[in-house]
Amino acid sequence: MNSQNIYLPYKMRIEKITEEAPMVKTFKLAFVNPEDESNFEFKTGQFGEYSVFGAGESTFCIASSPTHKGYIECTFRKAGKVTTALYNCEEGDIIGFRGPYGNNFPLEDWEGKSVLFIAGGIGLPPVRSVIWNCLDLRDKFKDITILYGAKTVQDLVYKNELEEWAKRPDVKLITTVDPGGETPDWKGEVGFVPSILKKASPKGENAVAIVCGPPIMIKLTLPILLEIGFTEESIFTTLENRMKCGIGQCGHCAVGPYYVCKDGPVINYADLQLLPVEY
Amino acid sequence: MNNYKLITKQNLHSFFDALQPKNTIIAPKEINKKYYFKPVDKFEDIALDYIQTVLSAKSVLFPRSDTLFNYHRADGDYNIDEPSPIEKNTIVFGMKPCDASSFVYLSNFFLKDYQDKNIKERLEKLYIISLSCKEADNACFCTSVGSNPASTKGSDLNLTLIENDTYYVEVVTEKGQELINYSADLFQDTKEIDKSKYIANVPQKFDVEQAKQNIDSIFESPLWVKDSLACLGCGICAYACPTCTCFDIQDIGSQFNGSRVRNWDSCAFDLFTKHASGHNPRPVQSQRWRNRIKHKFEYSVENLGLISCVGCGRCIRSCPTSMNIVKTVQIFQGV
Known part of the structure; x- marks a missing residue:
């Protein structure tokens, strides 16, 4: 990749497509050019611009962990022009990717602490990258708790991985669906994420929380985290504003003087409160 | 490096x-009593006595539609x-000069x-030959944002008409000297002169530092x-606007061949910030206007140390509903 024209994408081959939930797919992507693969590095929490030639670019996090080498994954919901074009792609097709952009979750600061992951719906993909990154360095962290909720059982993404995490003795997984979203054989919780969090009340001391989901879930979850002992500095989220360039120039993601794409997307709750509420 | 010269209109x-x-060569050209920057190949086609062009010259650096790459399958x-x-x-x-100074902002912004x-x-x-203003109109406010009608900021050469057919020439940069060297004998050396009596009077309309204190601190306000x-x-x-830099990225073409292009965009649009989910961080127009004003006077100062408004007045002249950035800043100065 030419180092100067930052808009030139890497060419990626779709190795595998997984249908996660209605209108939600995961792509496993491999670099077409081996030298691109060997030069590529990213950290958990970073994102990229994925493109279908002729349809345009769309922004998603890298949903796989940097500890899983040789490929990247993205998970997206079919919503607009580009995600529809992506949704219609088949295994073997070539798409564009440029990145990684943005900052990352500060895993090295979390060593020796417990980690609580809270995700809602399609908010799990960015969190999943951090989950695998922590699980692959399992010895460095204390308790790992994952609280994941979706509207319905159907809407839960990464179902195979949820099963895998549920079986692990070193992970505590709580899954929940909104009231009415359960199926007869559903064994998880029923209720909204904030109330399930309150019920579970994992300890906030010497712990960090990673929260990602719909704005309303985040808004209602934060006060509970503070109640159970998390500090504003120990709660992290990743912002998801509309983006085009990824490098702090196109202006779309700007929240005051802060660019989600280059100053974020990862931000702790203390810093988040300094920004105008334009996210 | 300023050095000073004179040139007659004939020699120009x-x-x-x-x-x-x-x-x-891109220069202002009159088309139906309005002025536009256009490529010119004859000196006679250049308008030397205009007040302001409809659009700025930023497109020479940042075109309205800029091809990033072409692809074919x-x-x-x-x-x-x-x-x-x-x-x-x-x-x-x-x-x-207002437009020339916008290039200082643009280059800082895009190369940061x-x-x-x-x-x-x-x-x-890119070489910039600016022309000091003989005339201004009510929309002009360069003197309120730290500039003046004869400013050399951003220019390589600056010309000021001092007599009917003589221009005073300031060689501002090495690039300006390069231009002079094309035909140095057309110029006559001179001393620095006071340009103020040869230029338009643009009254100061607000005190930017004073207004900034309120613009910076007031976020939620009925104002x-x-x-x-x-x-x-x-x-x-x-x-x-000569300093608005926001853009969109789009593909033009089919899945078989086409181009990825960067097009001008605006934070005034609802779609500019709208998420795929339908959530919009700036759902109403007043929030978008606030973003525009705060970006020009607060955010760009925070990020680059520069106000991103040069006082050219184009937004005032072109607004279909007479929105006026000067009045907005005056309101905040008076709070």
Whole structure:
């Protein structure tokens, strides 16, 4: 990749497509050019611009962990022009990717602490990258708790991985669906994420929380985290504003003087409160 | 490096003729009593007595639609190639000092973190000959944002008409000297002169530092709402603005061949911030107007140390509902 024209994408081959939930797919992507693969590095929490030639670019996090080498994954919901074009792609097709952009979750600061992951719906993909990154360095962290909720059982993404995490003795997984979203054989919780969090009340001391989901879930979850002992500095989220360039120039993601794409997307709750509420 | 020269209008014509064959010259041209920057190849086509062009000259650096790369599909793969670099230098001849100073902002902005390749190449090949203002109109407010009608900021050469047919020439940069060297004998050396009596009077309309204190500190306020009720969100202010840099990225073409392009965009648009989920961080027009004003006077100062408004007045002249950035700033100065 030419180092100067930052808009030139890497060419990626779709190795595998997984249908996660209605209108939600995961792509496993491999670099077409081996030298691109060997030069590529990213950290958990970073994102990229994925493109279908002729349809345009769309922004998603890298949903796989940097500890899983040789490929990247993205998970997206079919919503607009580009995600529809992506949704219609088949295994073997070539798409564009440029990145990684943005900052990352500060895993090295979390060593020796417990980690609580809270995700809602399609908010799990960015969190999943951090989950695998922590699980692959399992010895460095204390308790790992994952609280994941979706509207319905159907809407839960990464179902195979949820099963895998549920079986692990070193992970505590709580899954929940909104009231009415359960199926007869559903064994998880029923209720909204904030109330399930309150019920579970994992300890906030010497712990960090990673929260990602719909704005309303985040808004209602934060006060509970503070109640159970998390500090504003120990709660992290990743912002998801509309983006085009990824490098702090196109202006779309700007929240005051802060660019989600280059100053974020990862931000702790203390810093988040300094920004105008334009996210 | 300022040094000072004089040139007659007749010799300016000859100077143009010396520059023209080897350079692309962009200059203000009159079309139906309005002025536009256009490529010119004859000196006679240049308007030297205009007040302001409809659109700024930012497009020489940051075109309205800029090809980032072309792609075409072959055997299940894609070939990607970049547009070929421009060969000739570009000279903007007769840009007003406000516009010239916008290039200081634009180059800082586009080359700060990631050096934008297209813009860097164009900037290296860009020469600016500015023309001090003899006349201004009610929309002009350069003196309120730290400039003046004869400012040399951002210019390589600055021309000020001092007598009916003589221009005072300031050689501001090495690039300016390069231009002089095309035909140095057309110029006559002189001493520095006081330009103030030869230029337009642009009254100061607000105290930017004083206004900034309130613009910076006031976020939630009915003032923003009241002041923006007329805004249609049409985006013309951003299109006309010499320092608005926001853009969109789109593909033009099919899945088989086409181009990825960068197009001007505006924070006045509802869609500018709208998420795929339908959530919009700036759902109403007053929030978008607030963003525009705060970006110009607060955010860009925080990020680059520069106000991103040069006082050219284009947004005021072009607004279909008479929105007026000067009045907004005055309101905040008076709070």
